[in-house]
Amino acid sequence: MDWDGLQYFLMVARHGTLARAGQALQVDATTVSRRVSALERALQQTLFERAPTGFALTAAGRALVPHAEAMAAAASRVDSASEGGAALSGHLRLSVSEGFGSSFIAPRLAGFAAAHPELEIDLVASSGFLNPSRREADMAILLARPRRGPLITRKLADYSLGLYAPADRPDWQAAAEESPLGRAGLPVVGYVPDILYAPELDYLDEIEPGLRATVRSSSILAQRRMIASGAGVGVLPCFLAAEDAALVRVRPDQTISRSFWLALHRDIAPQPRIRAFIDWLDGAVQTHRKLLVP
Template sequence: MNWDDLRIFLAVARTGTLSAAGRRLGLDATTVARRLGRLEVEAGRSLFEVTPAGHILTARGQDLLGHAQTMESAAIACAEGAQAGLQASGTIRVSVAEGFGTSVIAPHLHEFADAHPGIGVELVASSGFLNLSRREADVAVMLARPQRGPLVARKLTDYNLGIYGRRGVARPLSSIADLGEERLVGYVPDLIYAPELHYLEETAPGLSATLSSTSVNAQAAMIRSGAGIGILHCFVGDLDPLLERLLPEEVDIARSYWLVMHRDLRGVARVKAFVDWLDGLVTRMRPLMVGRP
């Protein structure tokens, strides 16, 4: 089978639509459909069922998927071998939690770009994470260790969160019990995408946000404006001169970030270069990460 056609097959399997696969590969949807059709003729049967939700793998498609992924892994290894000794190059897509991406990686990313001018970085900082098993990203910094998939994971760093208010506006608090009398800022309860984000419930049962957002950056902006108090990462709150930490001895939430990648990418030069740089960055920032500046 033609490897270029198999690349298209993998892109459709991972994205679920011809148009999304085309965008990923830099092809138009018509070309993707034509090449996929050629592969299905060669395979002797349909590889996808076309549904309103997108392209779903058939049984034959599932069988081919494993073989195509093996060929992809071999192609990556061959490319890395050919580039051994050369300067790392290419593009790496990094999926990270919004707060970490905005406040930790983005302000320092120029350091990586200066050190590795041949590597482009696509920083996807949002609520939720791209799927590494489906190769939607090369590396992810996640809130928890994934339990399945062809992935390798290790703890990247611990971090802490505390409760913050606008300096000079938030009234002094004597205990956690006082939080029930405050206007709280937090996540939209039914849109929380990970159990690690249930900060208010962990702080005290029954606490709920009056002002809420799916974006931690929006929450920080509300707290900064004096609209209310809320729980933020220490690497956000402690760096903001408009914010002050409240009840630091009583509200000190500990979490960890996990570095995750597809197992086939461990030895890829551009991935290794980014991971090494990120390790150095979080080591430098560790006191701030854990709220001990």
């Protein structure tokens, strides 16, 4: 497969328009368009839906992304070796929330791991976070920007949450659309209030003032399963729920907005393994930004 064509494809997937992809590649938009069209003809597949607002990946395009990302990482590794550098090795530990780690990073990590087989990667996806300031992790993806510590921090991505109901309960869906949840008598799934590990997760008031969960868990993955199986309605991140056929979003105009923040100890920021992972993570977030913020 033509690597140059995949490189153009990947830049359009990440940046969303021919113009921005061309800027990243330092070529004009016409060249980008021609190379992407040539790749589609070679594969006999449509990789993008074209619209006035930009390019959106088709199912075939989404399936191709991890392969293109793996080839990009491998090409970067070859370039480093040809310049006298060594293959990435050592240990990399990332601390991240359970939902984002399990549902967004884990399914996309294979390409990065395959490109750097000598690198050991720990994905610590759990409720609560390890602390880069105390060297418990190399990096953390947090729900709020840290205020203290010898850290480099920046926003990684915005994401949206919405209200979801079981797909097999149209009566609950209708009730949630037409009246306040409390008045409708619907069970509500949510976090356990007294062991909430981050204030950013206390969002039921943003759905309705005074709304309380009646079926609770400290795990967002458990909450998703409980809602899907009929325990109640509840708030879920869109990246976690949008592709689950057992869930239906209700009140789609009612959206809760949050952000993920990347934090790492400033002493390790220049290390090649750290730079390579952050580049890969930024690329994954850009490519799948419509999943994070539909």
